[in-house]
Amino acid sequence: MTVDNRHAELAERFGTPLYVFDLDEVAAARDELRATLPEGSALYYALKANPHPDVARALRETADGEEGCRAEISSSGELAAALEAGFDPAECLYTGPGKTTGELSHALELGVRTFSTDSVTDVRRVGSAAADRGLVADCLLRVNSASAAAGTGVRMTGRPSQFGFDVENLPEAVRELAGTRGARLAGMHYFPLSNAADEEGLVAEFQNTLEQATALAEELEIPLSLLDLGGGFSAPYGVPGGRASYPKLRSELTTALDTHLPSWRDGSPRIAFESGRFLVACAGTLLLGVTNVKVGRGRTFAILDGGINIFGGMSGLGRLLPASVLPEGGPATGTATLAGPLCTPGDVLGRDVEVADLAPGDVLTVPNAGAYGVSASLLAFLGRPAPVEVTVRGGEVVSASRLDYRRAYLEPDGAAR
Numbered sequence: 001m002t003v004d005n006r007h008a009e010l011a012e013r014f015g016t017p018l019y020v021f022d023l024d025e026v027a028a029a030r031d032e033l034r035a036t037l038p039e040g041s042a043l044y045y046a047l048k049a050n051p052h053p054d055v056a057r058a059l060r061e062t063a064d065g066e067e068g069c070r071a072e073i074s075s076s077g078e079l080a081a082a083l084e085a086g087f088d089p090a091e092c093l094y095t096g097p098g099k100t101t102g103e104l105s106h107a108l109e110l111g112v113r114t115f116s117t118d119s120v121t122d123v124r125r126v127g128s129a130a131a132d133r134g135l136v137a138d139c140l141l142r143v144n145s146a147s148a149a150a151g152t153g154v155r156m157t158g159r160p161s162q163f164g165f166d167v168e169n170l171p172e173a174v175r176e177l178a179g180t181r182g183a184r185l186a187g188m189h190y191f192p193l194s195n196a197a198d199e200e201g202l203v204a205e206f207q208n209t210l211e212q213a214t215a216l217a218e219e220l221e222i223p224l225s226l227l228d229l230g231g232g233f234s235a236p237y238g239v240p241g242g243r244a245s246y247p248k249l250r251s252e253l254t255t256a257l258d259t260h261l262p263s264w265r266d267g268s269p270r271i272a273f274e275s276g277r278f279l280v281a282c283a284g285t286l287l288l289g290v291t292n293v294k295v296g297r298g299r300t301f302a303i304l305d306g307g308i309n310i311f312g313g314m315s316g317l318g319r320l321l322p323a324s325v326l327p328e329g330g331p332a333t334g335t336a337t338l339a340g341p342l343c344t345p346g347d348v349l350g351r352d353v354e355v356a357d358l359a360p361g362d363v364l365t366v367p368n369a370g371a372y373g374v375s376a377s378l379l380a381f382l383g384r385p386a387p388v389e390v391t392v393r394g395g396e397v398v399s400a401s402r403l404d405y406r407r408a409y410l411e412p413d414g415a416a417r
């Protein structure tokens with residue numbers, strides 16, 4: 001199987017399985033998405049897609065002094081990654097349905113000031129953690145709304161979800177916030193869909209969200225300093241191809257914003273969007289070594305040195321897309337089932353995939369593997385070491401590292417040792 005020379009050299013140097021993240025491509029995706037969104041809007045990078053600090057840093061830094069991405073985080077670990085990447089904690093957005101008092105206090109201590117809240121309990125927790133420190137936290141109300149495909153109008157609600165407030169519970173949330181010391185209502189947060197390749201559908205979704213948000217803000221007197229309209233920008237996952245393109249999105253959304261929120265251009269409210277996969281998927285390549293090739297009941301199996309322990313682990317659990325990679329390389333000469341090294345029949349990255357002749361020692365290239373890789377996989381299952389992750393810029397290696405997990409013992413009283 002042909003691997004491009006650069007990748008072959010890196011696989012030789014660092015061994016496989018190996019992730020290679022091209023930081024120039026990360027920056028290119030960021031610039032492309034910024035050019036797709038209304039000028040002057042903010043863009044949050046959802047660190048869950050790939051929390052590698054070099055990758056996150058490449059999204060924050062811009063060459064021309066333009067605003068880069070802000071960080072959208074959901075745990076102490078993602079906060080640590082964001083800080084390592086140099087993000088300003090005051091501009092981070094902390095989200096998630098299960099924020100504990102401990103992690104909220106920690107985030108506030110480190111300078112995070114904006115939280116997306118999902119329930120009344122959540123609002124109270126944010127408020128008391130902030131008040132304990134003599135602070136006031138900005139709270140967005142996350143709204144569980146139906147997607148545009150389900151119809152239009154303010155009255156509609158989404159499917160049952162652990163995320164966000166149902167629309168009919170917003171008045172209670174607004175009241176709660178008004179009476180909560182340490183919390184200030186600062187706006188609204190929507191994230192109705194993910195991975196929407198169809199431009200018309202995505203634009204309709206944003207228009208719908210915008211209409212609902214402005215109507216609700218007026219009806220319930222929600223002060224909007226920040227309105228996060230969500231994302232849904234699409235990119236391939238472990239198969240060839242490129243990022244989706246949305247040539248009309250900027251102008252259509254700009255028009256919609258001018259209509260519904262005439263002072264948005266002055267930052268009132270600041271409009272924000274979010275993205276994970278679009279920003280990083282195409283910058284990553286996964287190189288997998290072929291350990292063995294065998295035939296079982298007439299089917300060819302290529303056994304690889306990485307499987308759902310390092311890629312598509314969430315797919316293995318029925319999340320995201322079904323795990324089926326399509327390697328790039330020389331012309332296909334037959335088909336093989338690409339199995340990982342784990343002792344479970346579920347460790348398959350692709351069934352009857354068209355590949356060139358494979359032999360032990362060959363290296364397979366999985367394209368567009370920059371999002372939902374290592375951190376979204378079953379890393380500890382069966383105890384293999386995490387893959388090496390190399391970042392490159394201008395063709396030069398910036399860093400090479402490997403996540404390390406080990407058992408940390410606690411004292412009998414529960415304290416860390």
Ligand SMILES: *Cc1c(COP(=O)(O)O)cnc(C)c1O
Nearest residue numbers: 046049191194195274275276277
């Ligand atoms: C997961 C998530 C994202 C990123 O989703 P992508 O499909 O990778 O763009 C953005 N915002 C929120 C709130 C999320 O939970």
